[in-house]
Amino acid sequence: MTRTPPTRRTVVVSGAAAAAALLAPATAQAAPATGAAGAAPKKRAAGTLQPYASYWFPDSLPSGTPGEGITWRSLKQWTPEGDADLAFNRSTVPLAPRFTPVPVNATARADQARISSLVSFAPTAGNPAQGAANADYYALTHWAYIDELVFWGGSSGEGIVLAPNAPVVDAAHRNGVPVLGNVFLPPIAYGGQLRWTRDLVQKGADGRFPIAEKLVRVAVDYGFDGWFLNAETGGGDAALGAQMLAFVRELKRLGEPHGLRITWYDSMTTAGSVDWQDELNERNQDFFTASDTMFVNFNWNTTKLASSAKLAQDLGRDRYELWAGIDVESNGWNTSVDWDAILGSGGEHVVSYGFYRPEWTRNQLPDGRTPGQFHAADDRFWTGESRDPAEPGGSWRAPAAVVADRSTVTALPFACSFNTGHGLKWYDGGVVRSDAAWNQLGLQDRLPGRRWVVRTTGRRPAVTLDFADAWRGGSSLLVDGTLDAPTTVELHATRLPLTAATTVELAQRVESGAVTVELGVALREPDRPGDPLAYDFLPAGTLKAGDWSEAAVRLSSLGTGTIHGLAVRLGGSGAVKWRLGALTVEDTAEQVAAPSGLKVDKASGDGEFRLSWKAATGVVRHYEVYRVLPGGGRRFLAGTCAQAAYVKGLAREQGENTVTFELRAVGESFAVSAPLTVQHPW
Template sequence: MPTRRQFLVLSSTAALTGLLSETPASAADTAQPYASYWHPATILDWDPSTDRDAKYNRSTVPLARRVVPAGPANAHARPNEARVQALVAYAPTSGNPAQGSLDINYYATNYWQYIDELVFWGGSASEGLILAPNPTVTDAAHRNGVRVIGNVFLPPTAYGGQIQWVRDFVRREGDRFPVADKMVQVARHYGFDGWFLNQETAGGNTQLANDMRDFIVYMKKSGLRVVWYDAMTDSGSVSWQNALTARNRMFFEQSDEMFLNFWWSTQGLANSASLARQMGRSPYDLASGVDVEAGGYNTSVGWASIFPEGRPHVTSLGFYRPEWTFKSATGPADFYARDNRFWVGPNGDPANTTTTANWKGVAHYVTELTPVTTLPFVTNFNTGHGRKFAVNGTVRSTQAWNNLSLQDVLPTWRWSVTGSATLVTPSLDWDDPYDGGTALKITGTPQSANDVRLFATSLKLTGGSQFEIVHRTGTGPSRLQAVLRFGTTERVLDLGGVSGAWRRSVFPLGEHSGATLTEISLRVLPGAAVTAFIGRIGVTNPVMTPPAAPSGVQVEQVSRTNATTASARLTWTRSPGAIRQYRVYKAAGAERIFLGGTPNDAYFVPAIPLNAGETAQIEVEAVSEAFDVSPPARISVTGTP
């Protein structure tokens, strides 16, 4: 088969093995819970009450509502047309830690504003074919209003596929499909949104194709989304159509979307869109596949076939393996530069995508969306990985980490700066976080007032609403102003002179009660060189009482990882009300060491500083959406020899 086709079938066995830089220890040694995967026969035995990892694999973040910004960045992009689907492999099929790991090197997806749906790609014949997403991925995606889809990979026979697995997959019991029932149970228990069906095993017939169609109809009754991949046809054979045709329309007809194979043509996509409309479907339910696993933004793409200049988009866009930006990078800074170029374009500004380059960035075509639609809104610019972890300006851990469950909503526009002559440079900084692993950093010597557009919002304010910002500067005054926009009007807030320490400023917004806040920007005034760090921005309605502490904290298992460190499985009863996350610490006198966090009520602590025979006090506190913190719930853990 052609090389590009091999990317799709080989990635689950060969390429996936290189995504994590560490080799996980065995579950028996460390109690490490892993993300779930099955073959069609083994999923039938899955029961969340007996799967000891199931509680650690649950996502609890609801899917946020998103809207088109009142002032989109790019006049060329077209809103409410093409959607973007991303097929992403985060880790190996097996040995994939459920709740993050102690390593900064991770594909911390953070251009969610251009993604509508994320497919958790993976699977291999030797490990498993049905993959449930990590809860960390679902938590981050949902916070940004992006649906997450589990993956079914029924591989070609040349790569270990067995036609019997396909038959097992669609096997009926009366009017039921047992595997579908289990997949529905998995998705509901784990909190993700549907399944991507990639059937590439040869040897099928018409009956098997009809069974697969009926399987989709049956699963759709659950309310889950089903995405079909263009491979199996109505005859049961595998024949990539690279279009919507009479050969695969029976599957598209029953699915929510179809991912078209990579070898499409201009005419083929036009015909596909026309046929979709004839079927009473939106052409944007078809995602034209673009394979970027090998080349990222160096991939040659016939963009005009999908996005004809000056005319409506033809179909949606489907990226296969955009985590190239991470896998090809030399480190986190390089990854973020590559990711910015991939999504925003070579100019690094979503408002300016004019370039002679073939790859102009997704922002050139697709209008960004914002999930900042509900009060309270608070961000610490936490990207979901880091070299350290800070809490309210104090570093509580110097351990590298990744955990997308803790990721905040990041700036809508990265980076859009207006002004004349020399402009300041915004970036995300891992060296000096305020809360989490990263902060916003602005440097430069502006020769005019520079506006740094940050967040598109749609927040209806009340009489008690307030704006808060935490920032500091290296030396001298900050010369920073916050600019809040309400449609065509704006309010400018002077942040005053700050040097050295973090400073929290709060501005009442009661005079804007009933108005809708549509944008948050920062203005940097000219005068001299500036180095400013912004640790938090928020719009809240303050509450008088913090959240209640979680209760019933229990230690399920403690395991020795080395002479000075242990791991532990913890569970607790959730606090009442809306809780953003729970944070876990080791308390030692006045010192508190951050051990990790989750929105869930079960967390695997990968590394507790704990000598043999030592008893440590573990604290679990609830954190609200506005970052109000509960009193801690406590439990003791004793290190074993």
Template sequence: MRRRLLPLLCAALTTVAVLSTPVLSTAVQATPTPAAAATAPPATATRAPEPVAASTVRAGGDGGQPYASFWYPDTILGWDPATDPDARFNRSRVPLRPRASLPALKANPHARAGEGRVASLVSFAPTSGNPSQGSPSADYYAFTYWQYVDTLVFWGGSAGEGLILAPNATVIDAAHRNGVRVYGTVFFPPTAYGGKIEWVRDFVRKSGGAYPVADKLVEVARHYGFDGWFINQETAGGDAALATELRELITYARGRGPVEFMWYDAMTESGSVTWQDGLTPANDAFLNDPHRVSDSMFLDFGWTAAGQHASRDLARSLGRDEHELFAGIDTEANGYATGVPWEAVFPSGQPHVTSLGIYRPEWTWKSSSGPADFRARDSRFWVGANADPSDTTTSSPWKGLAHYVAESTPITAKPFVTGFNTGHGDFYNVRGVRVRDGGWNNLSMQDVPPTYRWVVESAGSRLTPSIDYGDAYEGGSSLRLTGRLDAVNTVRLYQARLPVSAGTRLSVVLKTPQAGPTRLQAAVAFADAPHTFTTFDLGATGGTGWERRTLDLSAHAGRTIAQLGLRVTGTADAYDIRVGQLAVHDAGWTPSPRRPG
């Protein structure tokens, strides 16, 4: 029997829910060890928990902290944003930004643009424990490799907390700012982990010609500002009629949208839970029946090369894009040590067969020994062992996602402003002034991270770029360049598509350890010559504080910025400089601190 880790998550989360919300039970078993949790059902109560509304349960009993919304099928029917005290804190007002990807500017020669995509299924916290607006701790999965991701699924749901989980505003804000879609989760767990087929029937129950739960799913997505739902139906006991109702509910909801759906390869058209590990005649009606049902499908983990090719061919025969199929890989336990038949999905030198679905990439955070280790693991996971997306050469089978998927950029409109704030830190600065000490996280405050981390071109020693958490102009971090300088260094930072007008300016805020020449130039490449940088000297500093330089780009009016970077010239045994802000804007723009949303 193949091991299924999607349902096993339910076991761990249900245990957490029972232990942290004693109101739901009168007797609780001892907490299992991690090994036991992976093989045994969750702790059970002497009676089944009563379904509770999102506003009823608070992780740790903290009634003042707002949390992301979660429900059962019957409790979501009573949800009203006007009466939910947490609703206003969960609402994102950052629209999904358009993205661009110029194939000529991809970092890695093996990567392909406009083909296979990446869906990332992330559990930021237990279902009932996702703060709406961050928390006073730097210990958080502050994800920054959005340029390789198409869709983020806010993963969760459990029998003991709630089956339907909406994403919180901070994740929606950060994802949308980077052009990434966000889905909530609907999770019907296996019966071994508390699943009840009655919950599925409640989900599809009709009122006249309407599906009331579907209407609520659409309302929640619209009100909170996210893009769709991931449907994971793994509860046994269904039949063909129930499977048909689920397809009709999805079609109905999409018609009431705009709202998207990703279907998980578990329940088949017969109603049985039988993982296909691909798109097959047993489950293809959840994609098309005969018209579009789901927008995409997550294929379970046991797929093969032959199965992926068959899935591609079947998708094409249905008139669907094969890249709407996401071949699942499970990285929860082993991260970048996970064995993946990469050639079956992303064959070398050939078009991508399907897309990739990554289950639980936050392994990089949960397995780490601390913040620095998390960032190193996340870098290796996404751009490879060399921390350079242009060089993924390694003896490891895991080359990083940058080896296969070309970067996308959301930088398509002015003003573009970044303070290199990653959305967490150990202090908070505003215009270089410390306004708060202590850890924090809030992804709503995250800036668009650099597209290329890190690509440095030099004929000599290469400087080391880093996100530095020791100083900041805005937020809790800044860009830092350090190392031996013995030749010209060009640091590629951002891919962009920004039109230049007569009023366009480039602004840089920088800081040096002592007054004197910075040896630093702003570097801009234009779409008509995307690999050729035009440089603008940033001069010398007059002290050791933050200083702003504003450069006039009017001589390039009518052109389009394709890359933003930095160039360092001269020599220094121990070069060190921080960049606290980089902005492209038109005349009249006034620098101001970022506000959430």
């Protein structure tokens, strides 16, 4: 049954204009506002060294004085040389290529509908550049179903051009997902000023578009993939519409050599007015053809999407370059959606779809929420009520049921410690190296895309990402339940080379019961969507309750070829709790070169430090900063993919005249380099 959406006027009157107009709550007022986490921007005290994610106005600034914790900046005046936080905001992880394995269920389609996701990770102002000492964070992990991530936010009181912070980009790129910054021109009712639109599309005396050039420069220097353009400030005319179109075309031309992309939001028309069409038509098609994709406003219907798809094809474009907007900010998986209008009742998808604010999975939880509660909700959103993408179901048409998953696991060495990018503690080798809660999405592993496919003839145990213990990072995979038949838990879809020297190492621990563990290796993909992978199983140990242990499984008995999937099969009887802390696949031992030039660039009397170094040669996954304690112990302080780190909250230890920092480079298999140290006097 087709959903009858509210009219735009009805939505505005009802107070939900944020959703219909693609406005985050932070944009509904000119004063500093709350963001996705509901926390006001923190005051940036004089002299603080904390680096934040960047935001600007195109050129001219608002009148008056910015609110507490807010800095007004002009993008036109920005230069990389004058950007004191650039080293902390720069993503260094390249966009990984990915492949599409045979879908794990018969309803998911490859090479049809795709998914864009518009996410507000934090407030516009006061968003730390490299994570924070807090585990309550939207640690998105279901990258396998996402084709584009938009770093959503902005407000008339803070800034309307947002560059994504590096941890988000690093995590997305590791999983093959491009990330777009956001250009948001607010409605006048929410503080928007038409002069900002004119500032954006201004031409210089030389006929060039200076803000387009700056947008390209920012994306390239910061290491993200393009821009989402959202022009909602009314009052424009045909001349402004023509100028905007010329600007978009120039932005596209300038960005193409760098691989940048543009998504246009269905708001401004070529007549210069803001008039949401809820479809692709003659009033906005020129903006679509000037961009890579277009996000269609929410009040679409079956007829509008069908005609949009046809027009896209008539224009020589892929119809799946249209995102049909689905607002899930308020109701998440309870949102009423006319799925057949998007996905087609005959199995052929009509267009792609775009989720607006799926971080609802975190925000709808009560105060005091835990990382485990968030991931349970997020798994339900992306995988469905069954939490098993091989058997999706329920009224919510979860992405796993309709979109084929993708993977970037194609080269050795490969390792996963089931680290989600946040945690209650930091572990290394099963040992707690910091008791502080943390989030840093750039440290997230390439997690299994299909969570969780469990095959057994007996009772299905619970399979989760758990935060009570870990091998490294902040979490591990936990299987908790009664084993009354062999149980296979599928892990990564891969295309890894298999040689006579290939070895898989498992770090595992049994908390209760006894478990026989086998490693599953699939050497070919199934013939049809929905057919299971066929695994060869190799022994990986029989364990009783105890400490962490490591097992190495040589794959030489399997010959050579390509590994298409990895799994574990558990045997036992009765109730068990078994953890998998790490999975490593390699054919030679990884060697990691040490970085050089570690130095303390700035320090404050409040125990804040900015450090930098020169990159290590070769492949480096990330860097880790520790504090060397009196007596020789080490405490984890920070991890980053950049060549700069910020740490705070340090205090002088008894008898200490200097603080000693230790830096190590970490490789793809989590091998570490020799340490590099620097001391700084208290």
